[in-house]
Amino acid sequence: MPAPKVLPDKANTLEALFPVKKPIIGVIHLKPLPGAPRYDGQDVREVYAAAVEDARRLAGGGIDGIIVENASDLPFARPNDIGPETVAALTAACLEVRSAVDVPIGITCVANGAIPALAIAKAVGAHWVRVNQWVNAYVANEGFLNGPAPEAMRYRSMIGARDVAIFADVHVKFGAHAITADRSIAEQATDAEWFDADVLIATGTRTGSPTEPREVEEVRAGTNLPIVVGSGLAPEQVPDLFKVADGAIIGQWLKQDGRWWNPVDPHRVESLMNAVSKVRTA
Numbered sequence: 001m002p003a004p005k006v007l008p009d010k011a012n013t014l015e016a017l018f019p020v021k022k023p024i025i026g027v028i029h030l031k032p033l034p035g036a037p038r039y040d041g042q043d044v045r046e047v048y049a050a051a052v053e054d055a056r057r058l059a060g061g062g063i064d065g066i067i068v069e070n071a072s073d074l075p076f077a078r079p080n081d082i083g084p085e086t087v088a089a090l091t092a093a094c095l096e097v098r099s100a101v102d103v104p105i106g107i108t109c110v111a112n113g114a115i116p117a118l119a120i121a122k123a124v125g126a127h128w129v130r131v132n133q134w135v136n137a138y139v140a141n142e143g144f145l146n147g148p149a150p151e152a153m154r155y156r157s158m159i160g161a162r163d164v165a166i167f168a169d170v171h172v173k174f175g176a177h178a179i180t181a182d183r184s185i186a187e188q189a190t191d192a193e194w195f196d197a198d199v200l201i202a203t204g205t206r207t208g209s210p211t212e213p214r215e216v217e218e219v220r221a222g223t224n225l226p227i228v229v230g231s232g233l234a235p236e237q238v239p240d241l242f243k244v245a246d247g248a249i250i251g252q253w254l255k256q257d258g259r260w261w262n263p264v265d266p267h268r269v270e271s272l273m274n275a276v277s278k279v280r281t282a
Contacts, residue, residue, distance in 0.1 A: 013165045013198040014226045014247055017104050017127055018064050021280050022242050024273065025106070025228070026058035027251030029071035029260050030093055035085035036073035044089060048096040054264040058254070059101040061269030066101065067130060067249060068094050069108035071260065076111035078142050087116050094124040106130060106167065111142050111174075114152040122161040130201070130230075130249070134168035135191040136183075140175040149195040167249075168197035169230060170219050185215065186222030193223045201230035201249065210237060216244040235275035242279045 014023060031047045032039040051068065058066055070090050077083070090109060098105060106128040109117040117129035133140065135147040156164060170189045171177065180188060192200055200223055202216045210232035219227050229241050229248040241248070254269055256262040 009224060010198070012226055013128070014228070017165070018247070020064055022245075022276060023064040023228075023247040024062075024276055025065040025067055025247070025249045026063040026254055026264070026269070027071075027249060027260075028054045028058075028066060028068045028097065028264075029251060029255075030068065030090070032072040033070050033086055033089040033093075035083055035089075036070070038072060038074060044092070047089070048093050050263070051093050052096050052100045055097045055101045057264040057266050058269060059103050061266055062273040063103065063269060064247075065104045065106065065127075066097065067106040067108055067128075068097055069110055069130075071108075071110060071251075073110065076142055077113075079112050079114070079116075079145070079148060082109060082113045082116050086113075087120060090116075091120045091123050094120060094126060098124055098126075104128075108132075111140060112145055112148065114148040115155050118152060118156050118161055118164060119159065121164045122159050126164065128165035128167050128198070130167040130169070132169045132172045132174075134166065134197055135195045136188065137179050138172060138175055139178060140172075147195070149197075153196055165198040166196065167199045167201055167228070168192045169201045169203060171202070171215070173203045173231060184222070185218035189219045189222030189225075193225050197225065200225050200227045202227055202245070203229075203231035210234075211241065211245075213240055213244050216241065220244065233272070235271050238272070238275040238279055242276075 028051050104127045107117040107121050107126050108130040112133050114131045121129050133145050134149050138145050171185045202219045211229045226246040229245045233248045233250045234253050252260040256265045
């Protein structure tokens with residue numbers, strides 16, 4: 001059953017970005033960037049070269065899009081503490097990736113750096129940003145976070161980046177949901193649509209943890225926006241999840257030994273895309 005309309009229908013962002021059904025977006029987890037506690041002073045060109053190699057393996061295996069994130073900058077900074085050194089290095093990495101592959105790219109500036117991600121996306125010509133907590137408030141690993149949608153949408157307008165889409169998590173992983181515990185997942189999906197997200201993301205509880213079909217269905221009950229799986233997709237889960245989801249973002253499973261900090265494994269990319277191809281042609 002379609003969700004109740006809260007706003008006029010908007011164009012389907014997934015269809016606009018990708019010429020295929022059920023698009024797959026692979027994740028590049030960058031090595032630590034300057035300013036992060038785990039950055040050891042290595043030549044940043046090595047960081048960018050590793051990202052480019054991952055991008056080529058993903059695109060070469062048929063992945064439809066790529067999202068670049070500063071996943072190794074642990075512990076993650078709160079949004080207001082994300083510094084210019086992070087924005088500069090993430091921008092440079094994205095430019096290297098864009099020059100190496102032709103697939104659309106997006107940005108995640110963790111944790112919840114919506115405004116820095118929009119700035120980077122505008123600078124490099126990326127097509128979307130992912131924001132883990134778009135609306136309401138949340139107790140994350142970094143502490144209490146407010147949804148940045150009001151400020152971020154005004155910033156997007158101010159820099160002329162209306163063509164950069166918002167991919168927003170619903171019932172976000174990593175943290176406690178006590179503040180929104182009185183609101184169903186469907187209601188939280190409606191909130192994200194009301195605050196002008198373009199694509200919603202249903203996830204598991206941690207990086208690599210499976211997303212349950214029921215989670216996708218609960219998000220679907222509150223929105224008319226496209227929904228992608230944002231965590232834990234493996235080939236054997238594709239048939240069930242793609243009955244309810246419109247696409248997927250996948251990172252950890254595509255890496256060597258299934259560890260997110262390892263390089264992309266071309267054999268795993270091939271295995272996943274074979275499973276996706278069967279669903280697309282069914």
